[in-house]
Amino acid sequence: xxxxxxxxxxxxxxxxxxxxxxxxxxxxxxxxxxxxxxxxxxxxxxxxxxxxxxxxxxxxxxxxxxxxxxxxxxxxxxxxxxxxxxxxxxxxxxxxxxxxxxxxxxxxxxxxxxxxxxxxxxxxxxxxxxxxxxxxxxxxxxxxxxxxxxxxxxxxxxxxxxxxxxxxxxxxxxxxxxxxxxxxxxxxxxxxxxxxxxxxxxxxxxxxxxxxxxxxxxxxxxxxxxxxxxxxxxxxxxxxxxxxxxxxxxxxxxxxxxxxxxxxxxxxxxxxxxxxxxxxxxxxxxxxxxxxxxxxxxxxxxxxxxxxxxxxxxxxxxxxxxxxxxxxxxxxxxxxxxxxxxxxxxxxxxxxxxxxxxxxxxxxxxxxxxxxxxxxxxxxxxxxxxxxxxxxxxxxxxxxxxxxxxxxxxxxxxxxx
Amino acid sequence: xxxxxxxxxxxxxxxxxxxxxxxxxxxxxxxxxxxxxxxxxxxxxxxxxxxxxxxxxxxxxxxxxxxxxxxxxxxxxxxxxxxxxxxxxxxxxxxxxxxxxxxxxxxxxxxxxxxxxxxxxxxxxxxxxxxxxxxxxxxxxxxxxxxxxxxxxxxxxxxxxxxxxxxxxxxxxxxxxxxxxxxxxxxxxxxxxxxxxxxxxxxxxxxxxxxxxxxxxxxxxxxxxxxxxxxxxxxxxxxxxxxxxxxxxxxxxxxxxxxxxxxxxxxxxxxxxxxxxxxxxxxxxxxxxxxxxxxxxxxxxxxxxxxxxxxxxxxxxxxxxxxxxxxxxxxxxxxxxxxxxxxxxxxxxxxxxxxxxxxxxxxxxxxxxxxxxxxxxxxxxxxxxxxxxxxxxxxxxxxxxxxxxxxxxxxxxxxxx
Numbered sequence: 001x002x003x004x005x006x007x008x009x010x011x012x013x014x015x016x017x018x019x020x021x022x023x024x025x026x027x028x029x030x031x032x033x034x035x036x037x038x039x040x041x042x043x044x045x046x047x048x049x050x051x052x053x054x055x056x057x058x059x060x061x062x063x064x065x066x067x068x069x070x071x072x073x074x075x076x077x078x079x080x081x082x083x084x085x086x087x088x089x090x091x092x093x094x095x096x097x098x099x100x101x102x103x104x105x106x107x108x109x110x111x112x113x114x115x116x117x118x119x120x121x122x123x124x125x126x127x128x129x130x131x132x133x134x135x136x137x138x139x140x141x142x143x144x145x146x147x148x149x150x151x152x153x154x155x156x157x158x159x160x161x162x163x164x165x166x167x168x169x170x171x172x173x174x175x176x177x178x179x180x181x182x183x184x185x186x187x188x189x190x191x192x193x194x195x196x197x198x199x200x201x202x203x204x205x206x207x208x209x210x211x212x213x214x215x216x217x218x219x220x221x222x223x224x225x226x227x228x229x230x231x232x233x234x235x236x237x238x239x240x241x242x243x244x245x246x247x248x249x250x251x252x253x254x255x256x257x258x259x260x261x262x263x264x265x266x267x268x269x270x271x272x273x274x275x276x277x278x279x280x281x282x283x284x285x286x287x288x289x290x291x292x293x294x295x296x297x298x299x300x301x302x303x304x305x306x307x308x309x310x311x312x313x314x315x316x317x318x319x320x321x322x323x324x325x326x327x328x329x330x331x332x333x334x335x336x337x338x339x340x341x342x343x344x345x346x347x348x349x350x351x352x353x354x355x356x357x358x359x360x361x362x363x364x365x366x367x368x369x370x371x372x373x374x375x376x377x378x379x380x381x382x383x384x385x386x387x388x389x390x391x392x393x394x395x396x397x398x399x400x401x402x403x404x405x406x407x408x409x410x411x412x413x414x415x416x417x
Numbered sequence: 418x419x420x421x422x423x424x425x426x427x428x429x430x431x432x433x434x435x436x437x438x439x440x441x442x443x444x445x446x447x448x449x450x451x452x453x454x455x456x457x458x459x460x461x462x463x464x465x466x467x468x469x470x471x472x473x474x475x476x477x478x479x480x481x482x483x484x485x486x487x488x489x490x491x492x493x494x495x496x497x498x499x500x501x502x503x504x505x506x507x508x509x510x511x512x513x514x515x516x517x518x519x520x521x522x523x524x525x526x527x528x529x530x531x532x533x534x535x536x537x538x539x540x541x542x543x544x545x546x547x548x549x550x551x552x553x554x555x556x557x558x559x560x561x562x563x564x565x566x567x568x569x570x571x572x573x574x575x576x577x578x579x580x581x582x583x584x585x586x587x588x589x590x591x592x593x594x595x596x597x598x599x600x601x602x603x604x605x606x607x608x609x610x611x612x613x614x615x616x617x618x619x620x621x622x623x624x625x626x627x628x629x630x631x632x633x634x635x636x637x638x639x640x641x642x643x644x645x646x647x648x649x650x651x652x653x654x655x656x657x658x659x660x661x662x663x664x665x666x667x668x669x670x671x672x673x674x675x676x677x678x679x680x681x682x683x684x685x686x687x688x689x690x691x692x693x694x695x696x697x698x699x700x701x702x703x704x705x706x707x708x709x710x711x712x713x714x715x716x717x718x719x720x721x722x723x724x725x726x727x728x729x730x731x732x733x734x735x736x737x738x739x740x741x742x743x744x745x746x747x748x749x750x751x752x753x754x755x756x757x758x759x760x761x762x763x764x765x766x767x768x769x770x771x772x773x774x775x776x777x778x779x780x781x782x783x784x785x786x787x788x789x790x791x792x793x794x795x796x797x798x799x800x801x802x803x804x805x806x807x808x809x810x811x812x813x814x815x816x817x818x819x820x821x822x823x824x825x826x827x828x829x830x831x832x833x834x
Binding site: 076077078081092093094095100104105106107108109110111112113114117134135136138139142143145146174191192250251258259260266269270273274276277278279280281282284286289291292294295296297298299300301302303304305306307308318319320321322324325326327334335338339340341342343344346347349350351353354355357358370400401402403405406407408409410411412413414415417 | 498522768824826829
């Protein structure tokens with residue numbers, strides 16, 4: 001389960017408890033009632049219980065893997081960041097990739113390279129888009145479809161699976177017309193809250209991730225949160241962020257202490273930036289890989305402007321550790337015989353000490369180990385804390401009106417060029 | 418060559434020209450004189466001319482490639498970020514990796530996975546560390562050495578190449594004792610300014626990158642800068658950043674419009690954060706992948722706090738483009754028949770318009786195309802602009818005293834555990 005520690009944040013235990021009880025708890029009630037701003041997009045709260053579709057998803061993943069070496073997931077933003085977070089946490093880094101992502105760039109160079117790579121192997125496509133109209137995945141999908149049809153002719157239709165609005169939209173219509181299998185993104189679930197729906201579950205299953213365990217972990221964390229209420233890690237984390245933001249700490253660094261958390265870091269950036277960045281307010285979220293970025297951003301954190309808070313995200317343990325052998329030559333003798341986990345823990349404690357002494361409020365979020373259950377728990381933790389935090393700040397966590405500004409201009413330009 | 422455009426930044430042409438002439442130009446003179454703060458670390462200015470070592474580096478790369486399928490580059494911070502930037506820009510994304518990076522994490526999980534992967538193929542190691550004492554690469558190196566000796570016995574010594582201080586240090590001593598080949602990191606070159614030294618050049622050559630062209634591109638950009646002076650893109654960019662920071666824009670988003678620029682974005686973050694984050698000041702640098710992150714951070718940029726400036730980094734052109742076919746079914750007809758490059762350009766122009774209308778100062782940096790010459794030019798551009806910008810802000814661009822705080826505490830903990 002997830003634990004939260006604010007002891008190095010500079011916030012007194014009393015102040016935190018008060019904010020959690022008097023501000024976060026009502027925000028949670030508002031969230032659960034579905035009556036707050038954007039309340040029509042709170043169906044994600046119930047995704048951990050929605051296990052009924054898992055058999056079909058697992059069967060589809062098996063079907064895809066039976067015919068293909070690579071699954072190309074086509075999507076942008078919330079349509080892919082969750083799946084990528086799961087894959088980076090739970091599948092091997094080295095060796096050939098079972099799942100690759102497309103539709104998040106408009107690079108002729110990268111797309112040509114991908115098409116050539118796919119030309120040489122059997123592949124399937126899972127296109128994920130609520131409307132089907134988003135520009136970047138739409139462009140990529142059409143190019144991939146062209147290659148599929150060229151390679152497989154009529155049989156190409158068994159190699160396209162669509163995840164889209166369950167009732168309407170151009171992509172659903174096209175899927176029905178062409179005979180592509182399709183899955184629904186529940187209407188009351190927005191993109192950045194959708195990883196525990198078919199949006200994330202199908203790619204995850206195709207990558208070999210245990211989706212039953214994922215949902216079970218989310219359910220367990222949810223049950224914990226509801227039972228602990230204001231004392232839950234979710235509400236305490238949301239409260240700490242709000243209190244710090246109200247005291248001038250306008251950026252949050254999510255310092256991730258395992259390389260496998262990098263995708264979750266990117267997912268967290270969208271979740272919080274798009275939920276909270278409204279009305280001229282919002283804490284700017286940046287994820288960092290630790291300890292690596294101590295050697296790049298560390299100087300700025302220690303001695304730059306005092307406007308950053310830091311949230312350390314790490315695992316309590318992770319199975320077998322490795323011990324550093326001696327070189328026998330006196331280099332860095334303080335390492336000989338020590339475990340990597342032990343060294344990392346020492347660095348992390350040193351960083352908490354140094355950064356907080358330097359005026360950076362530090363919080364800690366701990367999960368048990370990188371496994372499907374804890375991945376589900378982490379997803380629940382951040383989604384719930386984010387929504388509560390946004391309601392505490394008086395903004396709608398579930399819309400993103402600002403992204404329409406450039407899209408309007410873009411559509412004009414594309415229409416006229 | 419690199420061009421810079423501040424027309425959407427809100428800074429008047431006059432104000433920019435004045436700042437460049439009266440503040441940036443003197444900062445450049447200070448930099449060239451070697452008499453400013455940290456002046457003993459300005460030898461990186463001369464790296465583009467140092468072509469004498471290239472033959473040896475290329476020969477070493479060929480020797481490594483002749484005996485190994487994979488080169489493991491062990492280093493952290495400036496010891497690897499430059500090489501990774503070059504590789505992501507100039508080598509294929511798909512297919513087996515010729516170069517992998519280690520020594521930047523303390524993950525038993527990831528390290529065990531890497532050791533298993535390397536157990537199955539022939540590999541060499543290039544360990545990069547000025548002192549040899551940095552904790553994370555030191556730990557990784559010792560584990561890799563153990564595997565090398567187990568696999569190859571006596572012959573392991575031909576599979577280790579060391580890049581370190583040319584005159585002293587534990588790693589140099591160890592290399593001499595063990596008979597490992599070694600290359601020098603010039604003394605007057607700090608880590609984050611070292612990519613055009615053997616630190617970056619050897620891994621780049623091993624990955625098949627044209628190092629002659631890299632240095633030639635840096636030389637050409639340098640010559641341009643020295644000849645244009647206050648009117649150079651470097652000094653104008655440095656000036657624009659300073660003026661904006663002095664007007665409350667405390668974060669910079671480097672919006673990268675090609676996926677292959679992601680590594681350069683990470684390198685830029687260290688370069689600027691570690692050079693400028695001092696004395697409670699500094700512009701917080703964050704690199705973004707565009708257009709992907711319009712669908713994650715875009716809402717925050719458009720409607721969050723008005724404290725961010727945005728620098729668009731893109732290529733003018735990149736060879737053959739791809740055209741989007743029609744689905745024949747009415748989905749997103751504004752895309753049919755359009756090139757990916759044309760669509761991307763429309764999005765970028767729409768974003769410049771929307772973001773600047775929303776109160777985000779936008780600047781543009783354009784390189785010609787992703788090739789070794791332009792990579793060298795981009796490296797020169799950012800290194801020079803960063804050093805000038807730091808001097809304009811009255812800080813030493815070349816030290817990083819803040820990173821000692823946690824290291825002191827860490828050494829205590831490791832000594833006593």
